[in-house]
Amino acid sequence: MSVTTTPNGYTLNTGGKRLVIDPVTRIEGHMRCEVNIDDNNVITNAVSTGTMWRGLEVILRGRDPRDAWAFVERICGVCTGCHALTSCRAVEDALDIKIPYNAFLIREMMAKTLQVHDHVVHFYHLHALDWVNPVNCLKADPKATSKLQQLTGPKHPNSSPGYFRDIQTRIRKFIESGQLGPFKNGHWDNPAYRLSPEADLMAVTHYLEALDLQKEFVKLHTVFGGKNPHPNYLVGGVPCAINMDDDMSAGAPLNTERLFFVKARIDEMKAFNDNVYVPDVLAIASFYKNQLWGGGLGGKSVMDYGAYPLVNYDKSTDQLPGGVILDDNWDNVMEIDPRDPTHVQEFVNHSWYKYPDESKGLHPWDGITDPNYDVSSAKGTRTNIEELDENAKYSWIKSPRWKGHAVEVGPLSRYVLAYAQGHEIVQDQIHKSVAAFNALAGTNLGAKPILQSTIGRTLARALESQYCSDMMVDDWHRLIANIKAGDTSTANMEKWDPSTWPKECKGVGTAAAPRGGLGHWIRIKDGKIENYQCVVPTTWNGSPRDPAGNIGAFEASLMGTPVERKDEPVEILRTLHSFDPCLACSTHVMSEEGEEIVSAKVR
């Protein structure tokens, strides 16, 4: 056992029991987590490991930069499109290509639709079961559920007692037939579940409604990008032509009918966010008023590049402004410049990669992806690791840092940055949410204790989804007005031909991906990709320790969390899921034969 204090202020104690969760489920990709738990059932040390290796940087080398988006988009089928968008931006930045206004607006709507879709699916289909107990909903009184619905989301049409009774009957039939369905893996008798049966029934009902609606949301991608998942993108603009009088016979997919179809989808997203998603998160959160742990770096040390400009290429008009906040000082928002070699650096001294000098970090333009898998100091055998050694290399994820500081990324980080910079819409959303939470929970808390928690991450994601649907309404009206004014251009093809490119150049693209700030860095030489690095949100959040000993956001978020039962990782999964981890992006494919798919072991 050892006790150490990290530069970012955490006391790590490796005594007590070691709990291993491998893999962490209901996430994208493969992740392992080990924690030490003391005699009071409080987590005193956390070790987060990405157990897959991603080789995309290697695959891209030597390819045509105009094709890069199609490769990187396939990093993941869930946050589909955001890697493609970021890649197009990186290439356009390198080649100094400016896209037309219509293309900008269409890309904005595609990106915001992804936010709504991804956030809704994450909450209802991956994260809700951390808070909601579907078995418990069988005990609910449908009349009381109907009342709860009318209290929390009065504008939602599906609120009658009969409707809830009907759903309850279905769930009962399903469970009694011996099928727990998607609800199979839960620890349903764990006292960490706090909802009333009525709230459980309401949430399960919305689980089904969301499953039905999510397929409508992504139709926006099929109109603008041809398909979903993996809609099409284009360096220089968007791959769809506009002809408002057309019946599509000339091959122009955007006409009046299609644009009004898009508007109908945006209205659906807005209604669901306003009437169901945000109210559900607040209602659920209020039952967990005594469990406001899980914050870690969340809302205290945060980063985002900034996103959704009103005027393209003008960062000062970002509707979710970026920056960096350290150590809970919301009065000091610092700048992040993805081009500055001292700002964003990736370290590998605890990652399974090799650098010539591992005491130093590398800026992504100079990034190296050279695998070096070594578990010689771990306990157990090579194919059955019992306990990793966090003092050695222990993850396929690198450790990105801003000027050497560990920061958290994600919707909560964006919301805290916007709030701290006086963003009126975000402040209004947060103030209303805090008031609603306090009213439901009977508490009198300020914004910070609610936001700087597992609940806060989940709430910020819902608010961001809501804001994105509102912004899309504006984007849509601006697109219609611009087309009416006679501009139908959707792509700038001036520099399509590689003969117009400089011999060597480099660029960077950033985006607000659903899971946080995303950056792609590219170097182009003789018309081909010379180096490509993606620094994705989960790399920031899931990073292992850096040479100075700072722990990353996942690890920090688990510190100090009390658990009800040592062998049932309900609280740990709840907090890790609140980041919506995407290990598929942050690392890639590495799994030993015979590995147990889900296991939690106490040692």
Next chain:
Amino acid sequence: MGEQKKVLVLGIGNILWADEGFGVRALEHLQSHYEFPDYVTLLDGGTQGVYLVQDVRDADILIVFDAIDYGLEPGTMKIIENENVPKFMGAKKVSLHQTGFQEVLALADMMEDYPEQIILIGVQPEYIEDFGGSLRPVVKAQIEPAVEKALAFMDANAIEYSKRDTPFVPNDASEDAILTMDNYEQGRPSEELACRMGDDRILTSNEFNVTEPKLAKVGDNPLNVEVDHHLEKYR
């Protein structure tokens, strides 16, 4: 006569994993040799998982081609119908990416939009862990018999179809053409250029013993009756 029933013919699987691509290849064969009226949809479901729920819910009659693991002799075809098609959830699959097809069926059931009739035309794979590889001969030989089974089912259920005079060939420019089995097999890079088991730099590190991956041995106790069970151990 009631309303015309909607028919969905679905091929599922991962063509990057050798015999695991059987369902998609069988569907490709069906499409290239037969034409169907509007009420029949052919869908390459690939590895889409939960996103297939909407298509299954829309269907009255569902015909599925898939690789199955019932612990049979490799290349054995097995027909499973209606209530015998497993629709319980894989206990271990809990992420969106891990949604097996039986979970899609369970969700459709829970949403009370379960197809009236289902036929699963499955073939036991011989080999899966051959990244970029094609179907093994015993599995490939079952494509035509599997398609015949589907057509016989259609005959029995008054679902119309007609044989094409000349096989349908996808447009060269489309991604479908790149993925047709012939093009896919001919375009495969050599083993030296593209390692077929994983990344060389990892596999040759001192931390790993490289062993040939195996499917469950024939003759062992049959595995759980799960349509996609064979995928679990690779996830």
